[in-house]
Amino acid sequence: xxxxxxxxxxxxxxxxxxxxxxxxxxxxxxxxxxxxxxxxxxxxxxxxxxxxxxxxxxxxxxxxxxxxxxxxxxxxxxxxxxxxxxxxxxxxxxxxxxxxxxxxxxxxxxxxxxxxxxxxxxxxxxxxxxxxxxxxxxxxxxxxxxxxxxxxxxxxxxxxxxxxxxxxxxxxxxxxxxxxxxxxxxxxxxxxxxxxxxxxxxxxxxxxxxxxx
Numbered sequence: 001x002x003x004x005x006x007x008x009x010x011x012x013x014x015x016x017x018x019x020x021x022x023x024x025x026x027x028x029x030x031x032x033x034x035x036x037x038x039x040x041x042x043x044x045x046x047x048x049x050x051x052x053x054x055x056x057x058x059x060x061x062x063x064x065x066x067x068x069x070x071x072x073x074x075x076x077x078x079x080x081x082x083x084x085x086x087x088x089x090x091x092x093x094x095x096x097x098x099x100x101x102x103x104x105x106x107x108x109x110x111x112x113x114x115x116x117x118x119x120x121x122x123x124x125x126x127x128x129x130x131x132x133x134x135x136x137x138x139x140x141x142x143x144x145x146x147x148x149x150x151x152x153x154x155x156x157x158x159x160x161x162x163x164x165x166x167x168x169x170x171x172x173x174x175x176x177x178x179x180x181x182x183x184x185x186x187x188x189x190x191x192x193x194x195x196x197x198x199x200x201x202x203x204x205x206x207x208x209x210x211x212x213x
Contacts, residue, residue: 057116057140060203061088064179065164070187072113077135077187079179079198090206092116092140096155098170099148105168106159110151112140119143120177122169122189123153131172133189164200177201 062070068079069088080086092112101108111120118135125132136154143151155170156177167177169189178190178197190197 057092057094057110057112059206060091060093061206062091063088063202063204064198065200066179066181066198068179068183070179075135077113077133078184079187080183088206089113090115091203093203094140094144096144096151097148098152098155102157105157105173106166107157108155108170109158110140110143110154111156111167112143116140119154120156121154122156122172122175122177124172130191131169131175131189133177133187161200164202166199167201 063082064070064079066079067082069082069086070077070079070091071086072078072089077089082088090113092115094110094112096108096110098108112118113120113135117137117139119138119140121134121136122131123134124130138154143154153169153171156167157170159166159168169175169177172189174191175189176191176193176199177187178193178199179185179187181196181198190199193199
């Protein structure tokens, strides 16, 4: 996955953030427009309004089942063995609103890298039959305020599997963010889960990752 142009503070553990997210989603049942200068962090999953309040995105380092860490290398997300000299990419994670979310699939979220300036997107390139994982130049907080039709390709369902999480595309059901068993391969999406692809990830507080090095 590489960068593509698109024309159209405190960190916490992932489980702690989920609890706060759930509380946030129950605070504003009517939904209200985002206001300039408001404190922004996670988009409520309230179903009555496509434009709802947002808080600050939470920050995490992401690891696959082999404990390979996701890094950004020359504009491409890759999974490499975690070493003391490796600086994991910081992912900005924000809860996202969907008009008709699937509770069975998990919680809809948006993910971004490069200080929230590039967002992960699962979409089909022109002439392609299968979707691919892309990084598009779009600010996370701006994306969160857009209508669902413009935002859906950027939404992933976060679902807990044991102590890890899967990330399934909302726009392309059955397609999951994945890493290869081989070190250094780009992060992609797959509709086939199994030994060759890792689709389960752990989310760690960046400060904890730095302390363990």
